[in-house]
Amino acid sequence: MPILELNSVSKRYGALTVTDDVSFSLEEGATLGIIGPNRGGKSTLFNLIGGTDRVNEGAVLFQGRDVTRTGAADRCHAGIARSFQIPHPFVGMTVFENLLVADAFGTTERHAREDRCRNILDQTGLLPKANRPAGSLTLLERKRLELARALATDPKLLLLDEIAGGLTEGECKSLVETIKSIRDRGVSIIWIEHIVHALTAVVERLIVIDYGKVIADGAPADVMALPVVKEIYLGIDLDEQAA
Amino acid sequence: MEWINVLVQGVLLGGLYALFAAGLSLMFGVMRFINIAHGDFIVVAAYLMLVMVLTLGLHPVIGIGLVVILMGCAGYLGQRFLLNRVLDEDILPPVLVTFGLSIIIQNSLLETFSADSQRVPSGDFATASLRVSDELAVGVLPLAMFLAAVGVIGVLQFIFYRTALGRLLRATSDDPEIVPLMGANNSHIFALATALASGVVAIAGTMLAMKTNFDPTIGPSRLLFAFEAVIIGGMGNIWGTLAGGIILGVAQAIGAQIDAGYQILAGHLAFLAVLIVRPKGLFAKAKG
DSSP states (O other), rough: OOOEEEEEEEEEEEEEEEEEEEEEEEEOEEEEEEEEOOOHHHHHHHHHHTTTSSOOOEEEEEEEOOTTTOOHHHHHTTTTEEEOOSSOOOOOOOOHHHHTTTTTOOOSOHHHHHHHHHHHHHHOGGGGGTTTGGGOOHHHHHHHHHHHHHHHHHOOOHHHHHHTTOOHHHHHHHHHHHHHHHTTTTTTTEESSHHEEEHHHHHHHHHETTTTTTEHHHHHEHHHSHHHHHHHHHOOOOHHHHO | HHHHHHHHHHHHHHHHHHHHHHEEEEHHHHHHHOTTTTTHHHHHHHHHHHHIIIIIOOOOHHHHHHHHHHHHHHHHHHHTGGGGGGGOOOOOOOOHHHHHHHHHHHHHHHHOOOOOOOOOGGGGGGOEESSSSSSSEEHHHHHHHHHHHHHHHHHHHHHHHHHHHHHHHHHHHOTTTTGGGTOOOOHHHHHHHHHHHHHHHHHHHHHHHSOOOOOOOOOHHHHHHHHHHHHHHHHHHHHHHHHHHHHHHHHHHHHHHHHHHHHHHHHHHHHHHHHHTTTTTTTTTOOO
């Protein structure tokens, strides 16, 4: 059974169609990269999957269950977690407290929860900063905190929104290693990213979205070789190339 | 010696003002919600206390406990089913709705209890005092109220910084849109915040009921004192709110000492002075 299924999902803001009849499914434990031009509707797709926005048409199925009408909190309990393109840490709290917020109403015993959060901080390289206020973190640390906080909700499906954007080459590499280790533990991942080589180091499948539509779907190498992708991505005009 | 007495009375009065302010500050801090009916909620708690003690004949301590539970439940339900509907980016709808609530509450109280001034008798407690020296005596009731205020603020501080609920409330204060993605339901958190604030309002109201005469119309001026205490102390700093209440109380006591008519004016002047010198309050928390 696929972990996530989108059936003809559409989202409109007034006359503007941001997501246009998008359908795809993701198998349990699979990884998927999403690329496409800015304002093409990639982040909106995450809003629709994560439940911060509702679809106008179509259905969202998580592990076979229809979650189209449920809110973000319910989908979090179901196992969907998300990191934002622009990090939104709770700036007034420490890094450790940021993680503890996740699942605060859960039934897990306190010490077990604290141990788990400590492990996640260790895994994401934030343990030395555990007691620092989240507002004092650097960009890389904030991006790692986004990731750590999403992991603290114990997700089955992780949505990463341009988590490598704005990082240096070295920072990007170490983040990719962290994401790989999460993938290897069996967490399904959908990753929106402009830095294609970071993406292709992790994902086994690539989708291209432009003007809210899926215009390509397949293995990364095949998708990147498509003329339509080259046109969008590299700015190569096909007519010009032919001339 | 007379002036020391004035200072002590002012500090003790300030405890009550801090109690008025704590609930207001909590709701604003967690959800940026300005409750114009806050003063009237305090008066409602005072009338509930009146019913508990005079009509039902309960002991004041049991009365306080029941009023706290009642107000807490009412706060949760009111937030969940009424106020959450108007809670949005726009700050105006909550102001309008609570302004309407304020009028409804005042008139309902007037209809039920008449305009007569009331007071809840607290027996010997009300007149008992501790002699500190020949010229200085501290009333047991005002002292108990001050200690209650310190206790309430200490408990709030503990909840906010030492418990899972407090962590959620602080996270919500930071970024309410992210909290649901951590699996928490915002309308439930907001309702819990209001329940907590209403519990504090209940304690403030029952104290008011035992300390002074009250009638259905005194809510708005309690709201004003609460606002002043919060702003003097600085937004988002709960111990600052206690300090703000004390400064307001001392200013009023000094004013009253000069001339009975100056009591309220002196409080407002102190507030104005703080606004001019430190518009963000004396102990404003630095935002990261």
